[in-house]
Amino acid sequence: MSASFHPSDELLVAYGAGSLDEATALLVASHLTLCPRCRSEVARIEAMGGNLLEELPPAPMGGDALADILARLDDAPVTLPPPPRKPARATASRAGSQIPAPLRAYLGGGLENVRWKRLTDGLEHALVVESGRTRARLYRIAPGIPIPEHGHGGAELTLVLQGGFSDHAGHYLVGDVACADDDTIHHPVADTDGHCICLAVTDAPLKLTGLVGRLISRFLNL
Amino acid sequence: MLDFLVQPSDDPGTKPARRKGRPIGKGTMGEECLALSGTDDAALLLSRVAEAGDREAFARLFQYYAPRVKTFMRKLGCEEALADDLAQEAMLAVWRKAAFFDPSKSAASTWIFTIARNLRIDRLRRERRPEVDVDDPALVPDTAPAADDALAQRQSGEKLRQALTGLPPEQAQIVALSFYEDKPHAEIALRLGIPLGTVKSRLRLAMKRIRAVLGDEMS
Numbered sequence: 212m213s214a215s216f217h218p219s220d221e222l223l224v225a226y227g228a229g230s231l232d233e234a235t236a237l238l239v240a241s242h243l244t245l246c247p248r249c250r251s252e253v254a255r256i257e258a259m260g261g262n263l264l265e266e267l268p269p270a271p272m273g274g275d276a277l278a279d280i281l282a283r284l285d286d287a288p289v290t291l292p293p294p295p296r297k298p299a300r301a302t303a304s305r306a307g308s309q310i311p312a313p314l315r316a317y318l319g320g321g322l323e324n325v326r327w328k329r330l331t332d333g334l335e336h337a338l339v340v341e342s343g344r345t346r347a348r349l350y351r352i353a354p355g356i357p358i359p360e361h362g363h364g365g366a367e368l369t370l371v372l373q374g375g376f377s378d379h380a381g382h383y384l385v386g387d388v389a390c391a392d393d394d395t396i397h398h399p400v401a402d403t404d405g406h407c408i409c410l411a412v413t414d415a416p417l418k419l420t421g422l423v424g425r426l427i428s429r430f431l432n433l
Numbered sequence: 434m435l436d437f438l439v440q441p442s443d444d445p446g447t448k449p450a451r452r453k454g455r456p457i458g459k460g461t462m463g464e465e466c467l468a469l470s471g472t473d474d475a476a477l478l479l480s481r482v483a484e485a486g487d488r489e490a491f492a493r494l495f496q497y498y499a500p501r502v503k504t505f506m507r508k509l510g511c512e513e514a515l516a517d518d519l520a521q522e523a524m525l526a527v528w529r530k531a532a533f534f535d536p537s538k539s540a541a542s543t544w545i546f547t548i549a550r551n552l553r554i555d556r557l558r559r560e561r562r563p564e565v566d567v568d569d570p571a572l573v574p575d576t577a578p579a580a581d582d583a584l585a586q587r588q589s590g591e592k593l594r595q596a597l598t599g600l601p602p603e604q605a606q607i608v609a610l611s612f613y614e615d616k617p618h619a620e621i622a623l624r625l626g627i628p629l630g631t632v633k634s635r636l637r638l639a640m641k642r643i644r645a646v647l648g649d650e651m652s
Contacts, residue, residue: 213573220640221618221633228612229550233560240563247575250565254539255643258593260550261543263612269500270507273517277495280521281488287525289486292532309571313563342560386573 214246214386218368223249227256234340234347237313238370238388238412244311245386310372314339314410317347322408325349333401334358345414352376352401352409360398365414367391369399374407376400475541476534476583483531491528498542499524502549508613509553519556523549536583540590558615589647596646604639607632 218226218239225231226239243250310321317339318324327335333353340347344365352358352374368390375384378399383389391397401407475497481490499520506516526548534544554562565572600608610621618636622629 213576219633220637224608224611224636224640225617229554229562230611230615230617233558233563237563240565243565244569244571245573247573251575255593255647257547258540258543258590259597259608259643260546260612261540262590262594262597263609264498264501264505264546264549265542267501267504267508269497270503270516272499272503272520273513276499276517276521277492280495280499280524281492283521283525284488284491284528287529290529290532292483311571312566312569316561316563 213248214242214384214388216381216383216387216389217246217249218242218388219390222368223252224256227253228260232345232414233342234345234412235342235368235414237317237340237347238368238410240313241311241372241410242370242386242388244313314372322349327351331359332356339410345412347410347412350407350409350411352407354405354407355401355403357398357400360396365392367395367411367413369409369411372408372410374405375402376407376409377402475545476536479527479531479534479541479544480536482528483534491524494527494541495524498527498545502545505546505549505613506553509557509615511553511557519549519552522556523552526552537586540586553615592647593643596643599646600639600642604635604642607635608639611636 222231222235222239226236231239243253310318315321325337327337327349329335333356335351337349338346339349349372350358350369354374358376368388369383370388371383371385373385375382375387376389376399377383378389378397380389380397389399475494478487478490478494481487482494502523503516503520506519507513511519523545527545530548534541551562551564554560597605597608606625607621610625611618614621614624616624618632619629622632625632
């Protein structure tokens with residue numbers, strides 16, 4: 212299973228360059244785990260970074276930098292290479308059965324560690340990490356449940372981790388990233404064949420629209 | 434200063450534990466040795482550091498890369514002294530982690546760039562850097578792995594260099610700023626006084642061109 216909806220070039224470049232905030236970088240790294248296409252794209256972006264580094268004019272190092280560093284080498288603990296890799300894993304062909312390691316690092320394990328908070332019937336969430344104004348949250352949506360229609364004060368990225376959902380722009384499955392910007396108002400609906408679990412990153416509060424949405428919004432300080 | 438490198442020291446106190454009697458070069462370290470000519474050399478030097486704790490090889494890498502990593506840090510807003518420290522620290526990480534460098538996966542400059550990038554995120558932003566774990570059981574493997582050897586790597590490195598030099602100036606500028614500004618593209622647009630849409634489209638065009646030059650069908 213391979214993703215059909217990918218982060219934009221700008222996002223991948225910002226991730227490779229190291230300028231993304233932590234919450235967004237977490238979403239991108241989780242997507243990369245599930246998407247070989249974007250992994251090779253980021254490898255190329257990092258190669259661009261290496262190339263640019265080579266081209267930079269050298270700045271003279273202060274003091275006797277070489278002697279200083281050579282004196283420090285003896286005390287620098289050497290990190291040994293990892294043990295030989297396991298051969299291709301058999302389970303990996305079924306994406307979605309497992310949570311990407313970058314996200315597991317924040318959860319301290321799998322989804323069993325998540326303390327869900329109820330938002331509405333069939334919709335739960337949990338904050339994963341906050342960096343500045345940007346927040347990464349997990350959402351769990353019961354089968355067939357529509358998420359209250361909402362717009363965005365900023366961009367929202369949603370990575371599907373389990374199940375799937377649809378909105379006006381498409382049908383998103385495990386590994387897919389849905390991108391909504393400031394003026395998108397959308398009304399996602401979870402697939403009917405099971406819970407849908409997503410990692411969503413917003414860089415501004417969501418603006419829920421509609422009566423229920425406004426009430427939830429005010430109540431929850433989304 | 435360099436003499437220090439080539440005088441085999443018998444003082445056990447100054448001998449690195451990892452140095453395993455492997456002869457180093459020709460025992461001289463003239464200026465010409467210090468000039469690294471390309472990533473091929475750097476990859477070789479890295480492997481000598483990894484396999485034999487070769488301090489001369491490391492010194493040459495340091496002479497070449499530390500001043501560039503320093504410029505990188507300066508461009509990203511570090512002050513002089515901090516940029517010096519971070520360049521030193523990045524190169525120490527190169528020494529410690531040399532065994533992780535895989536010439537079939539990336540160029541030496543790419544690997545050193547990622548070390549410098551991550552160090553800056555860690556030290557300056559005090560944030561974690563979420564990264565893919567290649568041994569992650571959740572990893573969806575490549576369906577058609579790319580040619581996976583050092584030669585193919587070098588060739589694609591050369592193509593990439595050409596692709597980057599061939600970019601129109603306005604695209605090259607956005608690519609460079611994407612790496613040298615710790616800012617979202619919206620702020621880069623603001624600073625250049627051009628619409629965000631223009632920044633994005635130039636970046637997309639640049640990436641498209643690079644893919645085309647590298648003979649990549651991905652869209």
